[in-house]
Amino acid sequence: MTAELVRGQNHPLPHTRLDIRVSAGKPVVAAAMLGDEAGRVQGAEWVAHPAQPALPGIEVSRQATADHLLAVDLNAVPASVHRVTVLLALPMGPGRPVRFGAVAAPFVSVGPPDGDEVVSYTVTGLDTESAVVALEFYRRQGAWKVRAVGQGYAGGLAACLTDQGLDRAGEVAAVVQEAVEPGLSRTLGTPPPRTTEVRHNAAAAAATAGDPGPSPDPGPASGTTSGADPQPSDPAAPQPPAQTHGGPINYAHPRRQSTAPPPPPPAVPPAEPGRPPVPVAGDATGWSMEERLYNQVWGMFEDLARTTAAYRSAVDFADSRLDQELDRALSDPRGRLAGAGDPAREAARAKHEELTGRAREALDRDLAQLTAESEVVEPALPPAFARWDSPVWHGYRVPMEIPMALRLGDLHLPERSDLRIPMLVRLPLERGLWVDSGRSTSEAAVTLDEARLRALAMDTAVAHAARLLAVYPAGEFTVHVIDPAGSAARSLAPLMRSGLLDEPPAAGAQGVSAVLAKLTQRVDLVQMAVRGGAADALPPDLDTAQQLLIVNDFPHGFDDRAVTQLRYLADEGPAVGVHLLMVADREDASAYGPVLDPLWRSLLRITPVPDDHLADPWVQHAWTYEPPAVPEGSDVLGQVLAKVAEARRTWRR
Structure with missing residues (x-):
């Protein structure tokens, strides 16, 4: 059975010959560093990286890719080595991600070459960092263990190597960048790994056939996102260190640079007294308007799911209470004589109407607010998130980079079928x-x-x-x-x-x-x-x-x-x-x-x-899926494809 580690947790290793598999949504550089008993790195010759891919007992990839296989033989490392540290870094360059918070959380697994993985670790909690210490293998009483570290560095690979005590770290980082640069143009990306965050997003809406995403993964939801997708991209909060019987242990390095939170959402105009707040497009956290809109759509999906669940729960309670009070009235023999039980029954029905009326009033209020927000957000969505009838397609241009997610249609519930939530799935497609x-x-x-x-x-x-x-x-x-x-x-x-x-x-x-x-x-x-x-x-x-x-x-x-x-x-x-x-x-x-x-x-x-086949395991809703429709008589599809074809011809010249 695989042990899924969290930050700071360790696990014994039953094998010393290991394959370390790294999966990320974008190309990353993988490196391994050897340390002595005090954790010190003796010099650049103790670092395995793409320009120096092999050391005794260690072999790493020669380029930056979205998938890596690192081979480790802990019995073959020098006797003076007591620690092997696995590092991941984003390669530098225009058009490439500059922080892990903007890409899928890296996933690392460890296991014997010909067997099942022993441990896995999803490196969550990263934001402005562009390099991270993912794992470390260390000797303890003659045996090897592995620890999930997850310590990131906003200063990139150079800062990470410096923090590990390596002299002339900047020069090593430059050598690594130079080594991976030629292969970056032909690096093939892979879809994001199935992380805990992704599973959380998938819980928002899952399809009986698998997992969509309203994604929002549902992106929200995966209808069977079980996805956005699938995963929302809002930065995760840093995880606390693991607790042991001896008290808390802080694995953060004292010289580690602190990371800043993403920019706050735009200021919302103050609401008039007694009125709901005025909706604003992009009113969510994120590093770009695209990310803010994505997270806002996810929030709208959650809000609609919650308010509808609360309404249905209130109605179920009112129905159950009415049944119980009517049963009591009927079970009393005195209530069956000359209509003596009629007041009790009328009181029970009046209470039922009051409870359901209050629940409906709260639902209508929330739905009105969500409808107002949808009317503001929908026109602001970029082409990847927009409907085919959106005016944004009239000014469409072929993008220079891949968006976070793609709209596959709309989701709605029977309580308000005209309130549609975009169903977004993360890109690249996971399925x-x-x-x-x-x-x-x-x-x-x-x-x-x-x-x-x-x-x-x-x-x-x-x-x-x-x-x-x-x-x-x-x-x-x-x-x-x-x-x-x-x-x-x-x-x-x-x-x-x-x-x-x-x-x-x-x-x-x-x-x-x-x-x-x-x-x-x-x-x-x-x-x-x-x-x-x-x-x-x-x-x-x-x-x-x-x-x-x-x-x-x-x-x-x-x-x-x-x-x-x-x-x-x-x-x-x-x-x-x-x-x-x-x-x-x-x-x-x-x-x-x-x-x-x-x-x-x-x-x-x-x-x-339209079909209500998206099952939501979170609050047990059956979401109706509405496929994307090109407006009748519109040539928007042909116009967009013509621009794509022209851009492709230009690219091939």
Whole structure:
């Protein structure tokens, strides 16, 4: 069983030959430092880093990547070494993250090379820091232990090395930066690890098929985000050190620089006496307006979930109380004579109406405030968060960097169906998407003709693909299509006209096999490169952009081998930038039986029509999902794709 450590906690190591796996949402530099019995570093020769990747018993990656595998043999380190410290740092440069608070929390696991991991640690609580001491291995009474440290440094790798007692730390940091610089342009990112924060965000809304995110992960929620996503990006508070029987231990270094909190939200105009506060777009913590809006959407989701839960609880209490008082009135024989029990029953009903009326009044007040906030926030959302009918698309420009999250639709509850909360999922996607074209799984779908429903499902998939293309920088997102019978030609027309498909949709069994083989090979190559720390050794013709595979009419045109490859892509693809967008009716693949159950569970299920399939384990709500709709008669999709295509042509010149 894996021990999940928190900051300051230690754990014995049953093995001395270990693999240390690091997973982060952005490329990071991994290094290891050796220390003597007093924790001192003897010199630069005691630091393993990309320019000096091997020391006795230690081997680290040669470049900055989002995934690292560090090999440690504690029996092979010199006898004078009593401490091995694992460091992580963000590489410097324009357009790269400058602080860990703006990226997914790094996740570190430790285990034997051929066995299950022994301990894991999610390095939370980071904010302005750009370097962190993640773990330390240390000798204690002849045995080795591992401790989760999580000590960050706003001054970067140089400050971190200086703090560990290394002379000329700045020179070493410069050498490291110079070593990783050539490979950064070809570094492949991976989705954020499943951290405690992510699980907390996922608890906001989870789909029966897996996890969305309103994300807000739901981003809020993952409907089955179980995501935003998925994870909200508000900075986590520093964690206290672990407690031991001997009293508290403070592992913070006395020279550690203190970190500043994120800038406060904009000032809210004072409300008039007796009136609710005036809503302001971006009224949340965050380092950018995008981050503030993301966190504000998450807060709106939480507020709607809480106020609705309070209302339903109050109504349930009033109903239960009414039933109890009516039972008492009926159980008294005197109450059945000549209407003697009528006053008691009327009093019980009057009390019930009073309780439910007060609950409804409180709900209406909160819903009115949330509606006012939504009316202010919605027009301020950037393209990645905005609806297709938002004016922001009229001034759309291809972005220079990937946004925090993507809008997959809207979420609402029956108490106020016109109050829609954006469903945001964090980027890059942690899992594929499944647009369910089945008629038996949705009340709204039952009323539609089967052909119409399938067309709507494919339209929904194209709208999602277009939004993904629109929010990624030019050249960083590629779309492939499998349409075995050619039945999706009308829906795919915007993508075809724009020229954003490098190849026509694959048709027939031969086309299906060719596309799946190509993407499977890409996953294999990138996995080997990342695990081997050789991302810069990828073939020069390999497309390092994020890949999206749209699959229509599954399992038509798929043989057993193709089905196996599709399952492989669903499981392994997201970690190396290959994502599925399935348009399928699960009943069509029923002949495969339970073999495909893992495939459906691995995908985030969404629908082409409104459906209340998002289960919220936090307060037990069933959220209704509303798919993104392009306004009738609008050419916004074509206009946006045309700009994306022009930016791609310019990028390729």
